[in-house]
Each structure stands twice: as structure tokens, then as C-alpha cells.
Ligand SMILES: O=C(O)CCC(=O)C(=O)O
């Protein structure tokens with residue numbers, strides 16, 4: 593019997609804990625571990641303080657929340673984002689219209705690529721990466737184009753105590769250069785002389801929940817600081833493989849005019865480009881975050 597047998601129970605035991613009922617919104621979990629669909633909210637209308645508190649709470653508890661059938665203007669999309677903090681301007685991606693905070697998300701049959709095709713955390717190469725992103729998909733392919741999200745608290749918690757001890761205090765370099773240079777050339781975006789790079793802890797503590805989350809991602813993390821490069825490569829390869837275990841994931845099936853709002857400090861995501869030759873398009877508003885600690 594191999595040591596991978598399930599005799600010791602599941603690899604990850606999620607403990608949800610008791611929660612108070614919500615009063616002004618409906619919260620339907622997609623999985624026990626990550627993701628919830630919110631109902632009873634019209635983001636084009638005004639939101640009471642109570643509803644805002646409950647949206648914050650649903651995001652903290654589920655890491656990514658979804659709203660369907662929302663009909664909001666770009667101004668309303670931006671205003672909803674600003675309720676959570678100042679808006680983040682992407683260092684490379686094109687924007688829709690005049691406001692640089694309204695990022696364009698688009699792929700069709702002629703696109704060389706689609707946004708977010710590999711597992712990543714948004715813009716972790718920034719000194720202060722975004723706290724969250726609010727993606728509004730207006731046009732969907734007939735099927736496909738799902739987005740996957742993964743819970744990095746669960747990824748951290750399910751590591752062995754020995755691995756947690758190894759990672760404690762370790763930092764990693766995150767670099768936008770390889771990711772962004774030339775990436776948006778098809779939209780006529782000129783490259784910048786340089787792209788952001790930053791050093792972040794491999795395990796960060798979420799400023800709201802106080803929980804520890806694994807904080808390395810294939811999109812931006814380049815190497816661990818202070819260990820030989822071959823060790824860093826092998827360790828990061830293991831951590832990515834671990835973080836990408838489907839046990840920690842949910843998969844959102846989009847419908848037109850749905851919104852996903854993810855907490856970028858404790859979740860990774862990946863968009864599926866499986867719908868060629870169809871078109872998928874929308875806009876994203878991104879909320880500024882803090883320096884990871
Ligand atoms: O298109 C998507 O579903 C997600 C793309 C992405 O990675 C992002 O907007 O941050």
C-alpha cells in the first residue's frame with residue numbers, strides 16, 4: 593500500500609465553522625472550500641451599509657463571489673470597485689474607453705492569447721498587489737470560457753508541518769517583465785521601459801481574516817531568495833503543483849452579465865481558453881491592495 597493511500601482520510605479537511613445567517617443577501621456556496629454565488633443584489637442600485645457588510649463577509653468567507661444578471665454601466669462598475677478602496681491601474685493591459693482603471697478582457701478567433709490562461713495572482717509583481725478584482729463578462733461563448741479559482745489558505749494549511757517550517761520567513765521575487773513584455777502588442781500597447789518587480793513573503797497573512805495563505809504563483813514568481821537556484825526551482829515546482837490540486841478549487845460557469853469578485857490575497861485563478869473560435873469579452877475593475885506581510 594503506497595503512502596498516498598487514503599487510509600489517513602482526505603488530504604485536506606476543511607472546517608467551515610458556524611456562521612450567522614445573512615440578512616440582506618443570498619449566499620449559495622459552489623464548493624465547501626471556495627466560491628459562492630450571491631443573490632438578491634442589484635449592483636446598479638444603491639447598496640445599504642448592511643448589504644455592503646454582508647458582501648465583505650461573503651468575500652472573506654468564500655474568497656470569490658459571483659453575481660449573475662447584473663446590468664451595470666462602466667461608471668457603475670468603477671463605482672462598485674471604489675466602495676472597496678482606491679482603484680488599481682494595470683501596468684500593462686489595455687483599458688476600455690477613457691478610464692485607465694477599466695481593464696479590457698477580450699479574446700476572439702483572431703486573438704493570439706486570452707487573459708489569465710495560466711494559474712496566477714493578479715499583478716503580484718507590484719509592491720502592493722491588488723486586494724481584489726471585479727470581472728464583468730458581457731459576452732460569453734456558447735460553452736467554455738469558465739474561470740477556475742483556488743483557495744491558497746487551504747493550499748497552505750494542507751502542507752506538512754516540516755514544509756511550513758521550511759517556508760516560514762522565506763521570500764520570493766515576483767517579476768512582471770517576462771509576463772508583460774510584448775503581451776498586449778496585438779492591442780497596440782507599447783512596451784514600457786521596465787515592468788514592476790517586488791519581493792514578497794512566500795506565506796502571507798491576510799489583513800482581514802488573519803489567516804496564512806500560500807503566496808507564490810506561476811504567473812509572476814521567479815525564484816526564492818537566499819537558496820540555490822536549483823533548490824528554488826524544485827521547491828516552486830512542488831508548491832505550484834500542490835497549489836493547483838483540484839481539491840482547493842472551484843470552477844465558475846459564466847453567463848452573460850455575470851460578475852466575479854475575487855480576493856487576490858488568498859486566491860489564485862486561471863481562465864480557460866477553450867472556446868475558440870468564439871468571442872468572450874468584458875471589463876475588469878481592480879482594487880488596490882497593501883504590501884503583503
Ligand atoms: O477572463 C477571465 O476569466 C479571467 C482573466 C484574468 O486572469 C483576470 O481578469 O485577471
Ligand SMILES: [Fe+2]
Nearest residue numbers: 708713714861
Ligand atoms: Fe487574472
